[in-house]
Amino acid sequence: MTPPLLIRESSRVRRARIVVAPNQPVEVVVPPGTSAAWIDGFVAEHREWIERRRAAEPEPSLGLQRDGVAWLGGEPRPVLAGDLAAWYRRQARGMLTETVEREAARLEVSGWSRIRVGDPRSRWGSCSTRGTLSFSWRLVMAPAWVADYVVVHELCHLHQMNHSRRFWQLVDEAYPSRRVAQAWLKRHGPELHAYRP
Numbered sequence: 235m236t237p238p239l240l241i242r243e244s245s246r247v248r249r250a251r252i253v254v255a256p257n258q259p260v261e262v263v264v265p266p267g268t269s270a271a272w273i274d275g276f277v278a279e280h281r282e283w284i285e286r287r288r289a290a291e292p293e294p295s296l297g298l299q300r301d302g303v304a305w306l307g308g309e310p311r312p313v314l315a316g317d318l319a320a321w322y323r324r325q326a327r328g329m330l331t332e333t334v335e336r337e338a339a340r341l342e343v344s345g346w347s348r349i350r351v352g353d354p355r356s357r358w359g360s361c362s363t364r365g366t367l368s369f370s371w372r373l374v375m376a377p378a379w380v381a382d383y384v385v386v387h388e389l390c391h392l393h394q395m396n397h398s399r400r401f402w403q404l405v406d407e408a409y410p411s412r413r414v415a416q417a418w419l420k421r422h423g424p425e426l427h428a429y430r431p
């Protein structure tokens with residue numbers, strides 16, 4: 235659901251600190267015995283700072299285009315024989331349907347009617363007034379928390395068919411780390427689009 239965050243205890247630190255490094259999960263280093271509730275509060279308090287730092291870190295490219303390798307949820311896996319493009323679309327349909335069902339239930343959103351999987355160039359998802367949710371199949375290659383964000387974004391359009399302040403408030407409540415997901419898509423989107431299965 236949210237970008238990965240590692241918690242590590244270390245007797246060498248006297249106060250909690252946050253480590254942000256390129257292409258790695260954000261790490262929170264705490265003195266031994268720090269409570270989970272305290273860490274939650276500490277992270278919540280520093281969320282904006284974490285997101286700004288993450289956005290500022292240069293990240294190497296994903297290296298998606300490799301012989302014999304396919305990508306699911308940001309992880310490489312061997313390609314099996316067959317039509318890879320069709321395989322990606324099937325995987326995307328399954329993953330996106332599951333995510334829409336799970337997030338719609340969590341957010342108590344109804345009103346979506348069907349899911350379409352295509353290859354739009356200008357956006358990752360869209361939502362029609364009739365409740366059709368459309369997504370790029372390429373999202374299946376991204377980490378799951380990125381696809382989660384796009385799904386939550388489109389579900390929020392069932393309440394607000396615009397990008398008003400009210401809309402972004404809904405998204406922020408439903409997916410507090412949306413800026414991290416947006417930054418990921420901005421940085422890696424061109425590589426997802428350039429990929430040829």
Ligand SMILES: [Zn+2]
Pocket residue numbers: 387391396397
């Ligand atoms: Zn939108």
